[in-house]
């Protein structure tokens with residue numbers, strides 16, 4: 314109806330669409346930064362909740378509060394930026410179709426045409442249809458696509474992360490013979506100049522050129538200051554901390570008991586035999602030695618009771 318003058322309005326739409334895509338790029342950058350900060354905050358928060366007793370005991374509340382505050386401030390800075398962009402998208406929705414309509418009509422009149430109500434109303438409804446797709450759907454598509462893109466990138470980074478090499482712990486038969494005198498029995502665990510660190514980019518080694526030999530049937534206690542690496546030493550043996558230098562030799566199989574007791578969803582009995590074959594004699598013996606019979610009597614189905622979720626007051630004792 315307006316002929317080529319419609320192009321004036323639609324060009325305006327196209328310009329704003331380009332602007333929206335451009336803003337979408339900024340949106341994704343800010344969103345990714347905000348996500349990293351949110352994750353960091355959650356991590357610290359979890360640490361605080363699990364160690365709240367220690368924090369209270371040493372009155373460390375203030376320094377932890379400040380740490381959380383600092384991360385939250387950085388997170389909010391990015392969230393505020395994404396909100397600005399969202400607000401811009403929302404404002405486009407209000408003025409863009411009217412402005413486009415105005416431009417087209419203006420061009421039509423200025424070139425000497427006569428405008429009637431029939432033209433105006435029909436054109437308005439057409440521009441409203443355009444508005445739906447160009448100003449309402451495009452920003453939604455841009456923001457949801459950005460969200461999806463960021464999530465996919467993070468999942469990909471997680472799934473394609475470097476595997477911890479399973480064979481870093483060597484069997485005792487590979488222990489170099491030069492360090493052995495003839496006839497001497499091989500140790501059960503040996504560390505030769507082991508350096509280990511928690512992460513590749515971490516600056517500090519948790520073990521530094523560490524040597525250790527544990528003989529068979531020997532009981533060894535590892536002592537030291539808080540945070541000096543006692544647990545990390547055990548985790549090197551379990552291949553959970555990457556060894557960057559030297560070698561660890563282990564003979565036989567390893568059984569480890571974590572400091573924090575835990576229960577997996579399943580029956581009491583499954584938690585006790587821990588996926589091994591059920592041996593009635595051994596099982597009865599273990600339960601008797603650990604005085605578990607009295608506890609079993611308190612449970613609705615004895616040792617067949619399923620332990621999961623909340624509501625088990627006895628859970629602490631069982632652990």
Ligand SMILES: Nc1ncnc2c1ncn2[C@@H]1O[C@H](COP(=O)(O)OP(=O)(O)OP(=O)(O)O)[C@@H](O)[C@H]1O
Nearest residue numbers: 511512517519537538539540541542543544545546
């Ligand atoms: N999961 C982890 N990721 C990164 N670094 C860690 C991790 N666990 C421990 N560390 C670091 O390794 C170092 C040694 O910690 P570790 O827990 O081995 O000490 P510890 O001697 O067992 O302390 P504690 O006496 O408190 O049990 C510390 O600097 C600690 O920050």
Ligand SMILES: [Mg+2]
Nearest residue numbers: 540543544545
């Ligand atoms: Mg420890």
